[in-house]
Amino acid sequence: MADNGYETGRGLSRRRFLKLAGVAAMGAAGAPWLIDPARAQVRTSARVVIAGAGAGGLAMASRLSRLLDGARITIVDSREIHWYQPGFTLIAGGVWAPDRVTTPNSAFMPGGVEWIKADIAEFDPDGNRVVTDQGQTVRYDYLVVATGLELDYGDIEGMERSLIGQHGIGSVYAGPQHAAATWATMQAFVEGGGLGIFGRPPGGIKCAGAPLKMTLLTDYHLREAGRRGRAELIYAAHNDALFGVAPVNERVTEMFGSRGIEPQYSHVLKAVDPGRRTATFDTPDGDATLDYDFLHVVPPMSPPDPVTNSALAWQEGPFSDKGWLEVDQYTMRHRRYPNVFGIGDVNGIPKGKTAASVKAQAPVVAGNLVRVIEDREPTHRYNGYTSCPLVTAVGQAMLVEFDYEGNLIPSFPFLDPLEPSWVPWMMEELMLRPAYDAVLRGRI
Amino acid sequence: MGNMPIYAPLFVIFEMFRPVLPWLVAVVVIDALLLAVAALRGAPRGRRATGVSIVIGIVVAVIAALRLPAFTHAGLGDLVTVMDFVMLALAALGTGVAVGILAFPLVLVLSGTRRG
Missing domain, CATH: 3.50.50.100 (FAD/NAD(P)-binding domain)
Structure with missing residues (x-):
């Protein structure tokens, strides 16, 4: 064979090898990141507070940190360990060990998001602020309530x-x-x-x-x-x-x-x-x-007490008995406080207290919140999935x-x-x- | 799921392999190096290596087909619909193809060079 980097007959050329190797390595390492469903699109200095670092809160932090360029995003929750709750039945059914459902919350916390390790003690939607159980007041332009619920x-x-x-x-x-x-x-x-x-x-x-x-x-x-x-x-x-x-x-x-x-x-x-x-x-x-x-x-x-005791809770109707969050069941936007959205278990809506619901709600809430920041009407709709x-x-x-x-x-x-x-x-x-x-x- | 975007499976697969990603990257890098070694040595036996890799892939696919239900804490008896068997076959095929591809560079180097 001539030493020109190519081979005749049945063999492979070294140039083809190197090209193939390079493409394979790049493909394996980078393919998922070539597609970014939520690139930075909107320039804003808005302050967004996310109350809760469960599935809904973390999904919102991740999406908003990429959708919003320049926003100050703060997530408030004392939880250090995240529970993959859909796995609980597999543990109780003798299939999984308990450690299979626990992950440090930090593993999901996106860069550039401020994490206040405290719990919300008070929502003050008229003052656009929340107060933590450590006495810290956090002001916001937009609020996402993702506190989850309480087991009574x-x-x-x-x-x-x-x-x-x-x-x-x-x-x-x-x-x-x-x-x-x-x-x-x-x-x-x-x-x-x-x-x-x-x-x-x-x-x-x-x-x-x-x-x-x-x-x-x-x-x-x-x-x-x-x-x-x-x-x-x-x-x-x-x-x-x-x-x-x-x-x-x-x-x-x-x-x-x-x-x-x-x-x-x-x-x-x-x-x-x-x-x-x-x-x-x-x-x-x-x-x-x-x-x-x-x-x-x-x-x-039931919802956590700070939600129930706040003006954010339903004041009448079937979801008012326990004080679930009063959001429009389609847009996830609060019905009386237009700068407030809800996601996950805390929402007072007919269905949707599962992780799969959060999966369907997250793009709706993020998309609508961005539209509201842009002074447009929310158009994304959750169908109760x-x-x-x-x-x-x-x-x-x-x-x-x-x-x-x-x-x-x-x-x-x-x-x-x-x-x-x-x-x-x-x-x-x-x-x-x-x-x-x-x-x-x-x-x- | 639920109006899942078309690219969603890519991210699900990426998350599935995230825990072993360092190992996977290491294997890919080693494979790239092996390919480079084979290329630099010149006249690799590509066809033979391809054949051996296919055999490896087939063996792995058969093992995967037999073991995958147990890997999910299920038994073969839990496969009751046509889709169960189709999905098992596809999963086994995918595993076999992946292992065959990853094994190819090593097989290529071990196959030596073509004489003449």
């Missing part, structure tokens, strides 16, 4: 968070360690059998599919252990349905029937006696008390996605949203966490 275990007589993992009580919502304690409690129930009681409270709760998942996972583990016959499972629904979306409700009802899980409608957990292992429900026929061996408690949920990978067994799930009207709106037309299968489970196991992280980084 104390609203159930005799119940408190510290009981999770004891006296046959589990609860998937309270945190990774509590989810792990719930798994331990479920295992003990699988060993011992008896009566397992599940259910949910009325009102807005995050991930309304989680109580159903816990019921189905308990059934699954009982069957796997060959002990299903030694256990009775009851699901106490707060109203006359197991799920708020009609076709999903029908499917879950059918599934419960085939798996021997008994629904009890219009049953709201009102009291627990851990020592005696009894649970008392408020029913149309009066109180009903049941002896349980495993009780999965889903607490009532909510997703629930409804785990039916370890290894199978249904990817249920719906909007405000309860229409099923599958992202993947090739997947039947009402048929349990492995692909949605594989997505839950492998894909959703990376997708979630991309949302927090403002990339999707």
Whole structure:
């Protein structure tokens, strides 16, 4: 072969090698950054305060820091550790270890964003300021409320968070360690059998599919252990349905029937006696008390007090009972304070208290906030998109996605949203966490 | 998901590999160096290396197809729809192709040079 850098016949040229190597390396390292969905577009000196560094707050910080050039963006939250909450049911189902859902919040905090490590103690929308629990006043031109919600275990007589993992009580919502304690409690129930009681409270709760998942996972583990016959499972629904979306409700009802899980409608957990292992429900026929061996408690949920106690809360209507944030359900803009937006669990809207909802809301809130800064009307609209990978067994799930009207709106037309299968489970196991992280980084 | 932009899967895949990104970059750099070594040595056996890499890719794809459900804490019995098997096949194929491509430079160097 002539020493000219080229080769005749079957071999490859060294120039082609080097070119290929260079392209491959550049492609591997840089490809995602060639596409930036939120480049700096608007020059502004506006001061934006984001109240809360959960999924919604971090997604907004990431998006706004790239959409706004010159803005002063401050995020207020004392939390140092971020919880990937969609993973809690996998922990409580014995699939994941608790450390798989924890990440330092700093890993998601975009550069150039000021992080005040304190909690909001007071919202003063008339004065365009917030006050932290450390007494610091932070003024804003625009506010994004992303505080999340509170778990009100104390609203159930005799119940408190510290009981999770004891006296046959589990609860998937309270945190990774509590989810792990719930798994331990479920295992003990699988060993011992008896009566397992599940259910949910009325009102807005995050991930309304989680109580159903816990019921189905308990059934699954009982069957796997060959002990299903030694256990009775009851699901106490707060109203006359197991799920708020009609076709999903029908499917879950059918599934419960085939798996021997008994629904009890219009049953709201009102009291627990851990020592005696009894649970008392408020029913149309009066109180009903049941002896349980495993009780999965889903607490009532409400906005944090600073939201409830502020003028930002709904003053009338169905969301005023607990004081959820009064935003337009489509634009996510506050209905009375036009420089205030809301994202995530704190919003008083008909649906949308899941991480998937945050994914759909983030571009709406960011886009509309930018338009308002530009003195234009908000045009981006949130359709109520909510997703629930409804785990039916370890290894199978249904990817249920719906909007405000309860229409099923599958992202993947090739997947039947009402048929349990492995692909949605594989997505839950492998894909959703990376997708979630991309949302927090403002990339999707 | 939900009106997911068309570029979204790229970022999801990037986030999926973020924890092992340093290792992945190291492999790519090593591969680039191996390609350079093969090029500088001259007359690499490209066709043979390609064949071996394809075999490696096929073997890895078969292993991936068998192991991927277990990797997700599921069993083969949890695959119940056509899409389950299609997605498993695609995932296994993708894994095989990726490993085959990454293995190619090393195989190329180990294959030596063409004589004559």
